Amino acid sequence: MQVQTHVDINSEWGIVAARQAGRKLAREIGFGSVDQARITTAISELARNIYLYANQGQIKIEEVSAGGKQGMKIIASDEGPGIKDLRRVMEDGFTTSGGLGAGLPGVKRLMDDFSIESEVEQGTVITAVKWLR
Amino acid sequence: MNLDIQVSEHENKNVAQVSGEVDVYTATKLKETLTPLAEQEDKELVVDLSGVDYIDSTGLGIFIGALKASEKSGTSLTLTGLNSRVKRLFEITGLHEVIDIDSTKREEA
Amino acid sequence: MEDMKVSMYQLYKDMLTSYLEDKSEHALYHAQQFSKQMMEQDMSPEETVSMHLSVFQDIADDLPEEVTDSFDLLLEVMIGYGLAYREHQSLRDRQQELESELNVAAHMQRTLLPNKKIEIDALDFGVVSVPAGKMSGDYYHYDIDDRGNFAVAVADVIGKGVPAAMSMSMIKYAMDTLTDKQMQPSVVLESLNRVVERNIDDDMFITMMYGVYHPDDHYFYFSSAGHEPGFFYTAKDDTFVSLEAKGLVLGVSPKVRYEEQKLKLDPGDFVVFLSDGVTESRVNGEFIEREQIVDMIRERLHMDSQEIVNEIYEQLEKAQEFQLRDDFTLMILRRKV
Numbered sequence: 013m014q015v016q017t018h019v020d021i022n023s024e025w026g027i028v029a030a031r032q033a034g035r036k037l038a039r040e041i042g043f044g045s046v047d048q049a050r051i052t053t054a055i056s057e058l059a060r061n062i063y064l065y066a067n068q069g070q071i072k073i074e075e076v077s078a079g080g081k082q083g084m085k086i087i088a089s090d091e092g093p094g095i096k097d098l099r100r101v102m103e104d105g106f107t108t109s110g111g112l113g114a115g116l117p118g119v120k121r122l123m124d125d126f127s128i129e130s131e132v133e134q135g136t137v138i139t140a141v142k143w144l145r
Numbered sequence: 146m147n148l149d150i151q152v153s154e155h156e157n158k159n160v161a162q163v164s165g166e167v168d169v170y171t172a173t174k175l176k177e178t179l180t181p182l183a184e185q186e187d188k189e190l191v192v193d194l195s196g197v198d199y200i201d202s203t204g205l206g207i208f209i210g211a212l213k214a215s216e217k218s219g220t221s222l223t224l225t226g227l228n229s230r231v232k233r234l235f236e237i238t239g240l241h242e243v244i245d246i247d248s249t250k251r252e253e254a
Numbered sequence: 255m256e257d258m259k260v261s262m263y264q265l266y267k268d269m270l271t272s273y274l275e276d277k278s279e280h281a282l283y284h285a286q287q288f289s290k291q292m293m294e295q296d297m298s299p300e301e302t303v304s305m306h307l308s309v310f311q312d313i314a315d316d317l318p319e320e321v322t323d324s325f326d327l328l329l330e331v332m333i334g335y336g337l338a339y340r341e342h343q344s345l346r347d348r349q350q351e352l353e354s355e356l357n358v359a360a361h362m363q364r365t366l367l368p369n370k371k372i373e374i375d376a377l378d379f380g381v382v383s384v385p386a387g388k389m390s391g392d393y394y395h396y397d398i399d400d401r402g403n404f405a406v407a408v409a410d411v412i413g414k415g416v417p418a419a420m421s422m423s424m425i426k427y428a429m430d431t432l433t434d435k436q437m438q439p440s441v442v443l444e445s446l447n448r449v450v451e452r453n454i455d456d457d458m459f460i461t462m463m464y465g466v467y468h469p470d471d472h473y474f475y476f477s478s479a480g481h482e483p484g485f486f487y488t489a490k491d492d493t494f495v496s497l498e499a500k501g502l503v504l505g506v507s508p509k510v511r512y513e514e515q516k517l518k519l520d521p522g523d524f525v526v527f528l529s530d531g532v533t534e535s536r537v538n539g540e541f542i543e544r545e546q547i548v549d550m551i552r553e554r555l556h557m558d559s560q561e562i563v564n565e566i567y568e569q570l571e572k573a574q575e576f577q578l579r580d581d582f583t584l585m586i587l588r589r590k591v
Contacts, residue, residue: 045304045329046300046301046304046329049329049333050300050333052330053330053334104341104345104348117341117344118337118340118341121337121340122333169414176457201534202410202413202459203413205412205459206412206457206458206459209456209457209458209459209503210455210456210457213456214456237483237498238459238480238502239479239501239502239503240480240502240503240506242502243507
């Protein structure tokens with residue numbers, strides 16, 4: 013049975029809790045300190061987006077394996093306003109979060125796989141995976 | 146390179162007092178102020194250019210836009226206080242024939 | 255990739271060891287060169303910090319726990335810098351992409367301008383046209399019509415850059431559709447005005463000066479759509495006068511009549527067409543006066559037209575420290591014999 017953790021995001025405390033849980037799991041899976049910090053930053057950015065733009069949502073983290081590789085998956089979901097122009101938020105220079113100034117393109121860079129689904133008025137689901145090398 | 150616009154509302158007209166340089170950098174600001182005024186159906190628009198030393202072609206375009214907007218809304222656009230350099234620009238472009246220019250206020254400079 | 259990291263690690267370890275031994279400037283110089291290598295290999299700031307810590311742990315025994323822990327914080331901070339650095343790189347790539355796209359567009363735009371040689375014995379013709387940026391809002395034209403008359407034009411779209419350039423191509427295509435090959439200035443401007451008025455933004459317009467020279471009787475006919483006046487030089491009196499004709503800029507009103515003027519060109523007489531990029535050149539922060547342009551031409555009366563316009567452009571470009579504020583077009587048409 014693989015590890016799976018949910019953290020509800022409705023305050024800055026939630027962001028910190030998600031970071032903590034993410035860093036712990038990353039360490040357990042065997043990521044080095046740089047990748048641990050990257051994964052944590054990615055979680056942080058995703059959680060901040062939820063907190064700032066959707067008020068509340070959820071970060072789910074889990075261990076994954078595929079094709080002999082092991083990794084860690086982050087799923088950030090909310091039922092907030094959604095994103096109208098996905099292409100635009102994925103462009104560099106368009107900063108959605110006041111966080112590290114990285115926004116979603118930053119998360120994509122920090123992780124290996126990245127996907128986003130969003131519907132206006134419905135919410136957004138972002139999935140990102142980092143593989144162990 | 147700055148532009149200052151003061152708008153005063155009167156019973157049947159709006160007066161926009163413009164000072165500074167009207168160029169490619171400040172044109173947007175002027176447009177954002179003048180267009181809604183020119184679109185007001187019941188009031189004429191007077192633009193006082195006494196404080197303007199220089200207008201470039203982009204700036205001139207804003208007045209054409211305002212003229213077209215005021216024609217659509219059935220009112221009028223009048224320019225006053227043009228200095229000689231600005232006045233020459235309106236004359237060269239033939240715009241003095243289509244825009245009402247009141248030259249009683251300022252001819253020197 | 256991994257091998258590369260191993261060798262970078264070893265290099266860094268050697269450098270740090272040597273520095274800790276002798277604290278030499280030499281080792282620091284190596285570090286500076288090394289940083290370039292790191293960037294070439296896309297090594298991020300956070301990887302660098304992490305490498306420093308590992309190397310440090312390798313060569314120094316018993317690092318105090320506070321030192322090791324402090325790197326956690328530094329690592330976290332550096333990730334932000336790393337992202338900013340990558341974003342910067344990607345924006346730089348995109349800028350290069352846009353730039354090359356713009357170069358292609360600028361090249362296409364140049365193909366809209368005439369480039370054939372003029373072969374009329376009586377004429378000496380020269381033109382220079384340089385955009386302030388990559389693309390131009392100025393347009394010029396010359397052509398010989400069916401009856402052997404020589405037509406010239408200079409047009410100026412307000413603003414500059416890409417939006418002006420897009421409108422400029424409209425003028426070119428509109429001129430191509432003029433069916434009447436005997437080009438009469440007032441008629442040409444009237445029909446261009448109709449096209450422009452229908453197709454241009456409310457707060458844009460185009461100015462244009464259009465002229466036709468008849469080599470058989472040496473008359474020059476011209477009309478202006480609100481364009482910067484040119485000059486007319488008469489050799490007999492050695493004087494310049496302003497070349498003006500009444501007419502509204504293109505694109506403001508659908509029905510406009512254009513006044514047409516005519517001049518007799520005697521041998522040595524010439525007309526000058528220009529765009530306001532010439533008259534609005536600022537030298538030492540001051541606009542140059544039209545008189546100064548006249549003076550510059552006067553000093554070069556002995557040269558041929560192309561030399562005159564080239565030299566004036568070069569002089570004004572230099573006086574403005576090679577920063578043109580607006581697109582620049584200058585044209586001279588002289589009757590030789």
